[in-house]
Amino acid sequence: MTAELSNSRPRSWLLRAAALLPALLISGCNWVVMSPSGDIAVQQRDLVLISTGLMLIIIVPVIALTLFFAYHYRQTNKSAKYEPTWDHSVGLELLIWGVPLLIIIALGALTWTSTHLLDPYRPLGRISAQSGDIGENTPVGQLAGNQQTITGGKPLDVQVVALDWKWLFIYPEYGIATVNELAAPVDRPLRFKMTSSSVMNAFYIPALAGMIYTMPGMETTLHAVINKPGNYEGFSSNYSGAGFSGMRFRFHGVSDAGFDAWVAKVRNGGGGLNRANYMQLEKPSEKVPVRYFGGVESSLFKAIVEQCVKPGKPCMSDMMGKNPHDGMAMPGVNGGSGPQDAGPRPEGGLMKDGDEKGSGKHWSAPADIKRDGANAAPGSPANRNHTMLTPSTMPGSRPVANG
Structure with a gap:
């Protein structure tokens, strides 16, 4: 008897440890996605829960019925009704068909409406689930339902730049920046306006x-709102190189007075941020501590987006608004008023000049043949049809026109 008890104890401990293992694994999870503090994140969580619940309406009965049928129609159950001709x-x-169809219709309607309501480019229609609708000109007042004071309908603009491997935040309304x-x-x-200095990242x-x-x-x-005071974590959720794991920042949800105090601290905490300082900041670095800039060059974010921070480098809008051949402005762009042909033209066979057509042995060059009675020689308007005239070649080789 004693030997049997001693042999059963290790088994009981193993069973207990096996039962505790899932609980230990779950305890290490961070449930912030299921317990958010901002209205947009709350709506996204609700969307996940509702979608999961709708799908479980099918999944749970199917699993339950599968187990029931396997047990009920087992070979040893002689009382089960046997109907081989049914x-x-x-x-x-x-x-079987109606319930899934209704669920698909419900999921489709839910997805369609939430895609538009939770569009990150769409301005907020409310502050929280308890508040009333807001707009750009909403005055300071009381939210409906919970007597909660709002600051106003005008969003707080934050310009976000993903650097290697750190985050730069610019507050154009206050003329400050932080890292x-x-x-x-x-x-x-x-209202977040976001870009990246070098590679793709994800603001989260x-x-x-x-x-x-x-x-x-x-x-x-991205339009969003934070509804609860707190110290929250933000990071990049898209791999971007060696320092990706340390590309994290803190997001503080504070009161109006607390935000004013934070702005004052930033203004007194560092020097200005101009293009020269930014080019130094832009260089790759890892695990960068928090930095403050009490002043910011007004056009810095625009220059970052258009990739013209370096002196002498033209901005993308300037390059797209100029004709690369003669430098004349395109009509309606940058004040240009020249003829339509003076605007920028894409490279390619369809927009070649007359002296360029038919000059090369490549697939877009026309064949110098008679076509519908028209002269297809170089310079002819018929050359605007640059359909490939040769049969398809083997993969990996480039077709050559007959010309």
């Missing part, structure tokens, strides 16, 4: 809203 039931067909620290008043709409504050990509030479937008 093949159809109208009721079952309606249930790896972000702050905003509670219940005030936020789980408690605030979903992630938005930042790309060099492009500007993306």
Whole structure:
């Protein structure tokens, strides 16, 4: 008897350890996505939960019925009804096809509406679930339902630049900038304008809203709001190189008075940020501490987006608004008023000059043949049709026109 008890104890401990293992694994999870502090993130969480619940309406009964059928129609159960010739039931067909169809319709409607309501470029229609609708000109007042004071309908603009491997935040309204620290008043709409200096990143504050990509030479937008005071984590959720793991920052949700105090601290905490300082800041560095800039060059963010921070480098808007051949401005761009042909033209066969057509043995060159009675020689308007005239060649080789 004693030997049997001693042998059963290790087994009981193993069973207990196996039962505790899932709980230990779950305890290490961060549930901030399921417990957010901003209205946009709350709506996204609700969308996930509703979608999951709708899908479980199918998944749970199917799993339960599979287990039931396997048990009920087992070989040893002689009381189970055996019907080898049964093949159809109208009721079952309606249930099997009707319920999934209704769920797909519900998921489709939910996805379509939420895609538009949670569009990151769409200005906020409300501050929180308890508040009323807001707009750009909403005056200072009381939110409906919870007597919560709002700051106003005008969003707080924040310009975000993803650097290697740190975050730069510019507050154009206040003329300040920070590195790896972000702050905003509670219940005030936020409008993030985001770009990247070199490679693609993803701006993500789980408690605030979903992630938005930042790309060099492009500007993306995110509208959001924080509803609870706190110290939240933000990071890049898109791998961008060696220092990616340390590309994290803190986001502080504070009161209006706390935000004013934070702005004052930033203004007194560092020098100005101009193009020369930015070019030094832009260089790759890892685990960068928080930095403050009490002043910012007004056109810096625009220059970053258009990739013309370096002196003498033309901005993308200037290059796109100029004719690379004669430098004349395109009509309607940069004040240009020249003829339409003076604008920029894309390179390629369809827009070649007359003396360029038919000059090369490449697939877009025309064949110098008679076509519909018209002269297809170089310079003829018929050359604007540069359809390939040779049969397709083997993969990996370049077709050559007959000319």
